[in-house]
Amino acid sequence: MTSDSNPRTIVLDGETVAFERGETLFEIAQRHRRDVPSLCYDDRLDPFGGCRLCIVQLEGARKPVASCTTKAEPGMRVTTHNATLDMHRRVILEMVASENRDVDVDELSGYASQEMSTLLDRYDARSGRFDGAHSGTSRPDDGNPFILRDYDNCISCYRCVRVCAEQEGDYAISVMNRGFDTQITTEFGGFLEDSSCTFCGQCVQTCPTGALGDIKALRAKDVPEPVEKTRSVCPYCGVGCAVDILSKGDKVVGIQPAMDGPANEGALCVKGQFAFDFVHHPDRLKTPFVRNDHGQLVPASWDEALDKAAAGLLEAVNEHGRHSLYAVASGRAPNEAGYLMQKFVRAGLGTSYIDNCSRA
């Protein structure tokens, strides 16, 4: 395709490429696998222009421009990589490395937690230059069981604040102070538990440094086996959020939302994100139980259990009438199972007393 046949093209590193109206230079470069680095970018969020790593050279512009906030216009000539751009990127990354306690965090911290350390290695930026004060202040006093607030590793990209506002609509966290004193805060600097945080964990999963960490997954940090990811669907409600189940050996150690999950696009709720301990819990039911003649629960086969339940239901109907029964379908069941449940209650039991736990 040439600029003659389609005016909506730019020249990207010497190659003429087409773009959609409203597309940014960063999006175009990504589509063409230019591997332009960034630390403040999350494609679900409004471009922010903070980290300045995604700078590109635009012909005619005095200075490099941030490609994430620059919309493509026909005829632009863009260079994504040259010695000057890479020098600036390396200096910025050396600055970033200098403000943190350490840069290597466990991959169990969160989905994006390796972004910074990967870039530091790619640009050979662990030089120790620009040594000086560290910028973040961790909150070990926040004793919530889910989200580690290890701000000693924070680089003030504000992805957490933005995902909380733009994706979750929670506005639980914000930016306090300014400049090098900037901190991520809740209202009045309190604990997450006392804020409007719902512990959905999206801030954890978008954090590029592990400054926000998944406390539950990190329990398995010292387990020697490698982390395996298995794509699945969240077992809770019927929305069908795609998740990656993290396991080490035969143990589930954590859950991460699938960024490409069609129903959730990286979002989860507190249950889907953090409530997986039932999997290996010693109290977990593995067979049906029925009560024996002494009223004690004993393991049983499914046939025994279903017979017992059917007998109980029939006895109630015979003794108190069909409207003595009321059924609640689980919110974890998909639509099809919910449909079967109401069919069973209406046609089988003969009552209209059927509801769903999301409402009941």
Next chain:
Amino acid sequence: MPPTNDELIARARTEPAPLLPLLHRLHERDGYLSEEALRAVAKGLRIPIADLFGTVTFYHHFSRQEGGHAAPRVCTGPVCSLHGAHALLEGLDGATPMPCSGRCDEPIPVLRGNKTFVSVDGGALEQRSTPLPPPAPDGVAECVFKHIRDPDRKTLSGYRAGGGYQALARALESLTPESLIEIVDESGLTGRGGAGFPTGRKWRAVRDADGERKTVVCNADEGEPGCFKDRALMDHDPHAVLEGMALACVATGAEHAFLYLRYEYPETEHLLKTAIAEAESAGILGADASGSRKAIHIHLRRGAGAYICGEETSLLNSLEGKHPFPRDRPPYPVTHGYEGTPTAVNNVETLASIPPIVRNGADWYRALGLGEHAGTKVISLSGDIARPGNYEVPLGLPLSTLLNEWAGGPRSGRSIQAVTMAGLSGGFLADDDLDVTLDEPSIRAKGSFLGAGGIMVFDDTRDMVEVAHMAMEFFAEESCGKCFPCRIGTQRLTERLSTGGGPATLEAWLDEVNDLNRTMKETSACGLGQAAPLITESLLRYFPDGVASHVARTG
């Protein structure tokens, strides 16, 4: 009985840009911003409480401690520091430092509640009005200062006696907006806040932009250290600024204009309020401005202490009650400004120049400059100079003429070692480069810029590394925290200019500082981070020996 939260919030809901005025009323009522008051504001104005809390902490002067509003704040800007600000700070009970508060011609200002006191030569604190500009040398024609020394100039009748509001009347009666813009275009007037964008072109862009509703904003957030010209203009000639704003409304088609005033000028706020009320009750401003059947409303809004709010897109976010980070550009304010409306953001001096230009014509204004340069520029001159103050110079005047002839030269027995340009943002000029003329092309050729026109003078007794350290500390303190190169870079440069920071060898020190300078200049998101490294760059250029001994001493 002081007003209740509910009463104040109900009032705020009827006003445009309500957050800052509401916070100021609560701050003054309670002496600080309590958690309870902020929770009421969040609920009343429907702002998430975490956002509101974060935004309040952004501003220097909003106190979250009981009694904070009344506690003394001492200016520790570059010039006040030379005059003993730190000793004054230590001697005042409960005092905290504040960045340059725009009174460098009469140091040292101390803010207490809503009053500015001056400690002259470290003596007792007294309230004094803003100094008038020193008289211009014989034969020099002025534009914005021409009438500023007239008696009663700050009153409506005094302003009218000097031809005030005639330009507005003419514009409303016999000029089309297009011909008004043409006059401004032809005068060659450019933005006097520092960016130097042609004013007529800006107005035309706003007028032509899509959208019925347009907005005018007067940027009076004069936060640049060493700049105090807008304060003099507003304090002694407030109606000239209002008339300029009204003309901007006529030209662009705006009905609402905001004057965003920096926090540190409480007396100016009072004077402007009086002037706006006078102009409204005389029918000059209001729903039927000057009988034109056009509405022109001017709203006064007070900042809360943040240098970055002088950057126009931060200012707009601040007006809208948002976190005052600069916005990404494009789109520019001329198409997407206040609440998304096409907005003309103009500096105080720019707007005050408009009425005399309309009265006297574009040619008259152009001819005020020397050679090819059109018009005048007010220079705020301070530091080690015999007669500090605001001087309105013809553009193109040699710097040495201003320093030595107009302002009396250095203190006796001393020589000038260096001056700053654009307040602090242009870095230093020294040695042969002091041989410049006061206009952008001449100063830009030396790697600096004239900007808002603040010039601080440092004589041969001063340690320029220490001056540079103070300057960089200011930028680090005022960096908003949005972009990485500025947030981290200003901090790292400050550390390297202070005692005991950075590499021990000169080679490594220079290697780091040069890299920081270059990357900050090229990749920072706004003017703050792009300008801050001019300090270190010019320090290295003019004072390499001073830098070498600094590194040898501290490394």
